């Protein structure tokens with residue numbers, strides 16, 4: 429068992445080192461080459477603001493985000509690999525708008541004002557794998573539009589006012605082919621009223637094509653009114669790292685449908701009071717998690733289970749008094765932990781967090797200060813823990829006397845601690 433654990437650990441260490449090296453290379457190239465990055469500014473296109481073209485890890489990007497572009501230009505270089513057009517004012521995508529970009533791999537059109545995509549709009553995009561169309565105003569689309577892109581594996585369609593009538597049938601069918609499991613997840617009907625809130629992935633073509641026979645019927649069980657906890661309110665950014673930004677969305681729970689490739693998740697300033705077991709099990713690649721300013725009172729010991737790659741965890745400005753035993757056990761690669769502005773209560777239950785931090789000395793943390801009870805207010809928790817051992821009457825601590833901190837760490841679960849306590853009581857009785 430121990431050998432297996434060790435091997436698994438080694439594997440993760442290797443994997444993380446590899447990732448680190450890659451990241452660093454990227455960061456270095458970025459820094460050292462920043463000044464002479466082979467970037468050129470494309471100025472010709474009125475009425476927008478100039479866009480940026482540059483090469484990044486051998487792939488050519490056009491970064492035209494938030495430039496007030498109203499249409500797709502077609503005099504950009506043909507060898508682009510990524511086109512970033514998020515947050516512009518594009519309304520229509522015309523036939524052949526991208527036809528010369530044969531090696532383009534990703535096209536980000538999210539957060540525009542797109543209402544219409546002509547049937548041949550994506551003609552020629554033979555290499556495209558990722559197409560982002562979320563946060564637009566599209567009501568109807570046909571399968572035909574997507575047939576032009578044989579490599580497409582990742583398609584975002586949510587937060588568009590989908591009109592779930594028979595015209596949408598071919599798209600709905602396309603989304604439901606098993607191979608297209610990353611197509612149009614979370615996209616929902618806006619109309620008709622009976623189908624509002626239904627996921628396109630879940631309605632059947634029969635239901636939306638029933639109109640002639642007296643109108644569509646809601647699905648059995650009428651899930652329509654039940655608000656599902658999803659991430660459609662949040663914004664996804666693929667560049668420079670895959671980020672889901674859910675700041676200030678009044679969320680009361682962690683969304684259950686976060687895309688597994690998300691690296692950075694910002695849930696700050698929401699209303700999440702409790703973290704349940706395995707809240708983040710679907711985002712194993714997460715490296716940065718911000719839960720600041722939520723009013724979190726309770727964290728299940730298994731809440732962070734599976735977050736093997738997490739480097740940064742921001743828990744500041746919550747209502748945490750202590751951590752349950754085990755909360756941090758999965759976070760092998762944690763480097764930074766924000767703890768400030770929580771009502772840390774300095775009693776026996778704070779010891780777990782103190783000892784965890786002491787033994788994981790490469791974790792930087794801040795704000796670990798007693799707020800309660802009054803007598804320890806303003807003390808660092810470390811000072812409190814030391815005083816706990818110095819001041820308290822001996823018999824309460826037989827278990828700790830002569831036990832160094834290594835031993836403490838080896839007590840792997842509550843049960844052992846409990847049994848140790850029992851032994852201590854026995855000792856006291858005998859002396």
Ligand SMILES: *[C@@H]1O[C@H](CO)[C@@H](O)[C@H](O)[C@H]1NC(C)=O
Pocket residue numbers: 456457460461
């Ligand atoms: C700059 O980037 C190029 C590749 O684009 C690389 O070969 C070169 O070593 C980099 N220069 C520095 C100083 O890192």
Ligand SMILES: *[C@@H]1O[C@H](CO)[C@@H](O)[C@H](O)[C@H]1NC(C)=O
Pocket residue numbers: 466468483
């Ligand atoms: C840099 O850009 C120039 C023209 O813009 C091009 O001729 C040259 O090949 C580019 N170099 C690299 C390393 O991409």
Ligand SMILES: *[C@@H]1O[C@H](CO)[C@@H](O)[C@H](O)[C@H]1NC(C)=O
Pocket residue numbers: 675696697718719720721740742
């Ligand atoms: C987390 O979010 C808060 C509020 O948005 C922000 O002030 C803080 O810097 C964030 N923490 C990290 C580690 O980015």
